[in-house]
Amino acid sequence: MLNLIFSFDYHMKTKSALSFVSFIIVLTFSTLLYGQDNSKFVVVLDAGHGGRDSGTPGTKRYKSAEKDIALDVTLALGKLINRNLPNVKVLYTRTKDVYPTLNGRAVLANEKKADLFISIHCNAQPGGKGNAYGSETFVLGLHKNAAxxxxxxxxxxxxxxxxxxxxxxxxxxxxxxxxxxxxxxAQEDYLDHSIELANFIETEFKVTGKRKSRGVKQAGLYVLAYTYMPSVLVELGFLTNRREEDYLNSKKGKQIMTKSLFNAIKKYVNINYKQSTNTSIQNETPSDLSKESLIFEDIVFKVQVAASSRKLDPKPYNFKGLNEISRANEGSLYKYFYGNTSDYFEAKVLVEEAKAKGYQSSFVVAFKDGHQVKVAEVLKSKVN
Ligand SMILES: [Zn+2]
Structure with missing residues (x-):
């Protein structure tokens, strides 16, 4: 037993060391790429299934199956992005009725160094029957229930x-x-962004689409596990539910789901992707986020703006005019934080403010009962 634990631990350490080395390589490489290309934000849109793999056939009242609806929505979504978000480059894993392997889909996204991976599917109840309906968006994780x-x-x-x-x-x-x-x-760095996007998508389905959202969920999905970027898998709705199947087969239904996905991606890109040379996207941020909230009552979010061995007074004049600065001491290191809120979206807005003042590497941190906790862990608590 002891041996087992040791080898597991050893394996983990080797793995972290390797991940760190590859992280540095990726960092160096992406910096190079950034210089070469005009560095658009790359989204891989993955229409689920295809070819001989139809996905769920639904109630079988329609000729179209999951693969067809997924492809229609994926292609329409790509068009909408191409027309409206000039800083975003869309790549598809398939544009026709063919089947790329799951591994092939992940490899493509990784090779193209995509910034986001979105896999689009339709749901089914086991046995092909049932009244369940509504959308779900998955991030990688341990499933919390049988469904x-x-x-x-x-x-x-x-x-x-x-x-x-x-x-x-x-x-x-x-x-x-x-x-x-x-x-x-291996996905830890991407999980909070995956959850953020998943929340945007489910919110849009509810608000823009007026659909029933079953929320953000976790499961061990292959395409999410092997794509090294924020990744989500969207289940638009249940094809085993007649009404929802009718809706998802209708032109209007597809349009509304597409528009909702587009809004969520736009919001995500506006918040997470800034390019100093381009203003068309920048102008809209972060105001649209400030209208929404994602509250965690027992959590305090702050924005870490600096860490230094120097002990500074947490006063605005020491921090380029930012007020509400707090300081924490960790060994010989002093960390400086901006803001104080239980609203994650507000914290993201604070990051933008700090960056605008020149604190380019600012990021959100979370505290529970005065102790720092992982932001990804906090966000996961909203996942079912
Ligand atoms: Zn599917």
Whole structure:
């Protein structure tokens, strides 16, 4: 038993060291790329299934299946982005009725150094029948209930139809907690952004789409586990529910779902992607975020603006005019924070303010009962 724990720990350390080295390589490389290209924000849109893999057939009253609806919405979404967000480059994993492997989809997104990966699907109740309806957006994680596990099983099951799946997917076991936790470690840097986007998407479905949102959820989904960027998998609705199937097959339904997804992506890009040379996107931020809130009652969010061995008075004149500065001491290091709020979205707005003052590497930190906790952990508490 002890041996097992040791080797697990050892493995983790080696893994972290390796991740760190690859992080540095990626950092260097992406800096190079940034210089070469005009560095658009790259979104990979992944229409689920395709070709011989139809996904769920729904109630079978329609010729179209999950793969067709997913493709229609994906292509319409790409068009909308291309027309309205000039700083965003759209890439597709498929534009026709063909089947790219799950591994191939993730590899494409990784090779293209995408900033965001969005996989679009439709849901089904086990057995092909039932009244369940509404949208769900998944991020990578351990499923918290049987229904989430069912979604993971269904969406991953296509793996077993691929050639050489034993070899390609040998490290992936969605039924193993340890396997998922290991994969989540590699994803830690992206998980908070994935949850942020997932929240935007579900909010848009509710507010713009007037649809029922079943919320943001976690499951061990392959395409989310192997894409090294913020990634979500959207279930637009249940094709096993007649009304929802009618809606998702209708032109109007597809348009509304597409528009909702577009709004969420636009919001995400506005908040997370700034390019000093371009103003068309910048002008809109961060005002649209300040209208919304995501409150965590027992949490205080602050923005870390600096860390230094120098002890400074937390006064505006020491921090380029930012007020509400607080200081914390960690060994010989002093950390300086701006703001104090329980609203995560407000904290993101504060980051923008700090960056505008010149604190380019500002980021959100979270405290619970006076102790610093991981922001991703806090955000996860809103995930079902
Ligand atoms: Zn699917």
């Amino acid at each position: 989430n596990l069912e979604v993971a099983k269904r969406e991953n099951s296509v793996i077993y139809q691929e050639e050489n799946y034993e070899e390609t997917y040998k490290d992936f076991n969605p039924n193993s907690t340890e396997s998922i936790l290991t994969l989540m470690l």
